[in-house]
Amino acid sequence: MSQPTPTPIQALLICGGGGSEHDVSLRTADFIEEQLQNVSDIALTRVVMDASGRLSDRNGGVHYLSQQRQLVAEDGSTRDVHYVVPAIHGYPGETGDLQSQLELFGIPYFGCGPEASKLCFNKVTTKLWLTALGIDNTPYQFLFSNSEEEIAKATMALRQWGAVFVKASNQGSSVGCFRVTNEEQMAEALTQAFALSPYVLVEKSLKVRELEVAAYRYAGELVITPPGEVCAPEDTFYSYEEKYAEASRARTFVEAQGLSQAQLAWIHEASKRAFAGLQLKDLSRIDFFLTDDGNIYLNEVNTFPGMTPISMFPKMLAHAGHNFSEYLSSLIRQAIA
Known part of the structure; x- marks a missing residue:
């Protein structure tokens, strides 16, 4: 039968x-x-x-x-x-x-649970948690209103650092992110950022290499891939358009070249610590900055990374020798077993 x-x-x-x-x-x-x-x-x-x-x-x-x-x-x-x-x-x-x-x-x-998602989506709380976990991140100020006193904090940061990024704290994919190099640009950038979020991050602009790792659970084990690299055009930063437009001029490399063993080890350990400390689940993409003088900062944690044809997460997973279909279907079966 x-x-x-x-x-x-x-x-x-x-x-x-x-x-x-x-x-x-x-x-x-x-x-x-x-x-x-x-x-x-x-x-x-x-x-x-x-x-x-x-x-x-x-x-x-x-x-x-x-x-x-x-x-x-x-x-x-x-x-x-x-x-x-x-x-x-x-x-x-x-x-x-x-x-x-x-x-x-x-x-x-x-994907990640409610608490981890909320923490990581807010750029301010992410940085507070990274600091608490002992993970280096970029110098910043955060603003809670578009008031004269808070604008003064942003202006002082600009004078100290020479150039800053003004970022709406509760947006993803570089939405609400503006590079500011003079005080005349500051008011407009803050107005636009506060229109999108109740909190705004003012972050030091650094000349960096942009590195990304895919962190995910596969067959019950946490996988941290070697870092890939995103090279934005020199005349812009890695904006929403550069991330997703078909005509994007950004170049991506599934595995970054020229990193020392010490740098690779630091990125791997920081990724593990962030995944565990923020209580992430299933997957994340963790982004780093590598400065010209060799400092490495964890920039952000993306709890549900893009999976378009040019997105890094599925490319890095495949480069690690894993099949995305098998990866996701096995998670589904485990969850309802």
Whole structure:
């Protein structure tokens, strides 16, 4: 007698979000969908979230996620949800809000938890935690209002450091990030940054090499890849457009060259310490700056890195000899075992 076919795992891919990184989230979802399309024991349903939190399928049908762990359509039909892939960059995916809802409903999901997501998405709290963990990061000031007193702090930092980056604290993918080299630029940069976030980071501008590692759980072990490198055009920084535009002039290298064993060891140890100390889960991309005089700073932790055709995380995972489809499908099976 033939054995009955096992019921496939019902996975829900949520993408979009309606925010500044909506389109990039859709491209990340394309990659994830492609990776899971031939996995026979996982049935994937894709929905797009808009700015109001409404979920729509490919045909425009509207759904909501219920506490009974089901995707409910307007006509009342339901589909079980065993696992969620929250492929949303920025709010509400990378900020921990969506993860909080999934935890409330008892649905396992791909990626970091609510607390780690929220900590790492806020550039100010990230730096405070990195300092507490003993991990060097770039010199900075943080501002809590666009008031005369706070503007004076930013101006003093500019005079001391010569050039700074003004960054909205609660944005990803270099959204709300402005390089300031004179006091005339400061007011406009702060106005734009505060329009996007209640807190603003003023960070020392350094001449650096930009290094990135992929950190992820594979077969139960934490993998820290050798650092890759991003080389932005000399006339700009690694902006949103340079990260994701088809015409990007940025060059990426899956493994950086010319680093000493001591530098590689420091980056590896700092990545491990950040992954453990910030209680990250499943994956992250951890970014570093290497200065001309050999100092290394941890720049930021991205709890749900981009997975577009030019994104570094999937390239570094593959370079480490791991298959993304096997990686994600094994995490899904483990989570619902």
